[in-house]
Amino acid sequence: MTFEEKQQWAEGKTMEDILKERDMYQIGSDEWDEWNQVKAIVLEKMKPSTRESIVYFHESDLEEIPEGLSEVSKLPLLLTYIGRRSELEYNPSQRHPIPYAIVKYKKYYFFVLRGQGVGEMRLAGKKGMLGGHVDEVDYDELSLSKTLLNGLRRELVEEAGITDELIQSIELKGLLKSNNGVDEDHLGVIYLIELLSKDIVSKEEELTGIWLHEKELEEHIASFESWTKLIYEKWLKA
Numbered sequence: 715m716t717f718e719e720k721q722q723w724a725e726g727k728t729m730e731d732i733l734k735e736r737d738m739y740q741i742g743s744d745e746w747d748e749w750n751q752v753k754a755i756v757l758e759k760m761k762p763s764t765r766e767s768i769v770y771f772h773e774s775d776l777e778e779i780p781e782g783l784s785e786v787s788k789l790p791l792l793l794t795y796i797g798r799r800s801e802l803e804y805n806p807s808q809r810h811p812i813p814y815a816i817v818k819y820k821k822y823y824f825f826v827l828r829g830q831g832v833g834e835m836r837l838a839g840k841k842g843m844l845g846g847h848v849d850e851v852d853y854d855e856l857s858l859s860k861t862l863l864n865g866l867r868r869e870l871v872e873e874a875g876i877t878d879e880l881i882q883s884i885e886l887k888g889l890l891k892s893n894n895g896v897d898e899d900h901l902g903v904i905y906l907i908e909l910l911s912k913d914i915v916s917k918e919e920e921l922t923g924i925w926l927h928e929k930e931l932e933e934h935i936a937s938f939e940s941w942t943k944l945i946y947e948k949w950l951k952a
Contacts, residue, residue: 720752732756733804741807754800764800769848769861770808771795771901776891779901783944785888789858789903796850802899809891809901813866814845814941816887816904816949817876819912823931823950825942826873827922841924842939844873845902862903870907873921874914882908887949890941902941906949 715723724732736749757764771792779790795808802808817824825841848865863884870876883906890902916923926934931950935943 717748717751720748721755724752724756727756729753729756729760729804750801750805753804754798757800757803764798764803766799766847767796767850768799768802768810769794769850769853769865770797770802770810773807773809776809776901779889779891781891781893783888783890783902783904783948785948787886789862789886792858794853794858794861796853799847804899806898810899811848811862811865812845812900812902813848813862813869814843814890814902814904814945815866815870816906816945817844817870817874817909818906819909819925821928822912822925823928824874824914825924825926825934826916827924827937840939840942841934841937842942843945844876845869846873866905874916874923876907876909876914880909880911880914882910890944892940894940897940904945 723735732749732753736746736753739745739749754764771794775792794811797808799810802810825843827841845866846869848861849868852861852864852868854860854864866884867878870881885906887904887906890897890904892898912925914923928950931946935946938946
């Protein structure tokens with residue numbers, strides 16, 4: 715099929731159908747790349763937010779990072795790249811860093827309930843922590859740490875109105891690498907953020923902010939995102 719015929723075929727198909735067709739070919743081959751472009755076009759129609767350019771890593775550069783949630787105090791040395799999110803989603807040859815924040819005030823933790831219109835469709839209906847993709851505007855060519863913190867600070871303001879004035883401390887806690895569902899596209903970079911005030915609310919239409927006391931967390935495990943469950947088990951469980 716020509717590229718135009720591929721586009722016509724994809725009309726009305728599910729994302730699963732398109733990925734199945736793409737993955738009949740070797741990653742990086744001309745046929746695979748064309749089908750990936752078709753997927754990108756369809757994804758941008760479904761979710762316009764995927765037209766943005768984001769920071770990503772090559773999967774081959776992440777082999778030394780163990781699977782699961784690992785505790786670290788500093789970031790590994792990694793090369794970063796920038797690409798169109800619609801082309802990068804559902805792409806097993808790369809991962810996007812996701813700064814993911816444990817936001818805390820005394821014995822309370824802040825979560826967001828993600829609605830059906832949330833940017834990452836696969837997380838809709840789940841409770842999670844603040845964070846998101848690192849955009850091109852966040853990129854600092856001299857420092858991965860600054861790049862990720864720029865992205866984190868932007869997300870904190872956008873999602874919950876958390877400015878630097880409200881932050882008491884930011885601490886890198888760990889890395890989260892998984893191959894389950896939505897996780898296989900992403901590398902979680904986990905931070906603990908202590909606030910000076912509990913007076914924050916969700917700022918985005920598709921996010922509902924929730925404060926939970928540490929004693930309430932266990933009651934909500936079933937509705938947590940996969941990353942939040944792992945973080946709860948490692949650091950927040952009483």
